[in-house]
Amino acid sequence: DAGNDNKEVYKVGIDTTYPPFEYEKDNKYVGIDVDLINAIAEDQGFEVKLEAMDFKGIIPALQANQLDIAMGGMSITEDRKKVVDFSDPYFDAGITLVVNEKNNDVVKPEDLKGKKVAVKKGTSGANYAQSIEKEVGFETVLFDDSPSMFLEVKNGNADALFEDYPVISYAIAQQDLGLKVVGERLNEDQYGIGVLKGEEQELLEKINKGLENLKESGEYQEILDTYLAE
Numbered sequence: 598d599a600g601n602d603n604k605e606v607y608k609v610g611i612d613t614t615y616p617p618f619e620y621e622k623d624n625k626y627v628g629i630d631v632d633l634i635n636a637i638a639e640d641q642g643f644e645v646k647l648e649a650m651d652f653k654g655i656i657p658a659l660q661a662n663q664l665d666i667a668m669g670g671m672s673i674t675e676d677r678k679k680v681v682d683f684s685d686p687y688f689d690a691g692i693t694l695v696v697n698e699k700n701n702d703v704v705k706p707e708d709l710k711g712k713k714v715a716v717k718k719g720t721s722g723a724n725y726a727q728s729i730e731k732e733v734g735f736e737t738v739l740f741d742d743s744p745s746m747f748l749e750v751k752n753g754n755a756d757a758l759f760e761d762y763p764v765i766s767y768a769i770a771q772q773d774l775g776l777k778v779v780g781e782r783l784n785e786d787q788y789g790i791g792v793l794k795g796e797e798q799e800l801l802e803k804i805n806k807g808l809e810n811l812k813e814s815g816e817y818q819e820i821l822d823t824y825l826a827e
């Protein structure tokens with residue numbers, strides 16, 4: 598028994614303007630990702646130190662060895678797998694198109710011709726927008742965080758945005774955002790917990806083992822229910 602004093606402390610980069618996955622409440626970080634990584638750490642006998650940053654900074658910080666773990670409602674993508682090893686998927690998300698609640702003209706990405714589309718830097722939503730912007734013929738404007746992007750469409754400065762379905766539907770249910778989701782989910786992104794590629798097999802195994810234990814014990818479901826019930 599190594600004892601409490603010898604526990605490894607891993608730095609976890611999180612995007613703290615991303616409820617229900619990670620956000621600040623009463624001066625504390627809370628959310629599904631926060632509870633999950635704390636529970637995994639507890640189960641596997643390590644400690645975590647949470648570091649708030651813009652989403653776009655998380656993977657670069659991991660690569661610069663300033664972080665050990667990347668979390669942030671982070672989708673497992675082929676591109677990211679070039680520099681990140683991901684845990685087993687822990688949440689099914691997928692991006693969706695969002696417009697001002699008064700907008701009835703845009704119901705699918707093809708309707709964005711000549712429009713302005715807000716996206717968040719470094720996200721799969723931004724990648725998706727940039728992959729179709731030429732073909733459809735719209736302009737993309739970039740933001741550092743989701744709340745600023747939401748405001749841009751609410752205020753009519755942009756016509757639409759792309760955001761992860763669970764995040765935008767949670768935000769709409771929690772507050773009067775002035776936005777609505779249109780159409781189906783546009784992909785089947787799944788979230789994973791990331792570590793630096795090729796360097797952290799032991800840590801990755803602990804994360805996966807912890808995740809599995811939490812699923813078996815029911816604690817994983819309890820965490821989801823805490824934020825998603827209703």
Ligand code: GLN
Binds near residue numbers: 719761
């Ligand atoms: N799931 C999206 C991605 O991984 C968005 C994450 C986020 O904005 N925090 O790119």
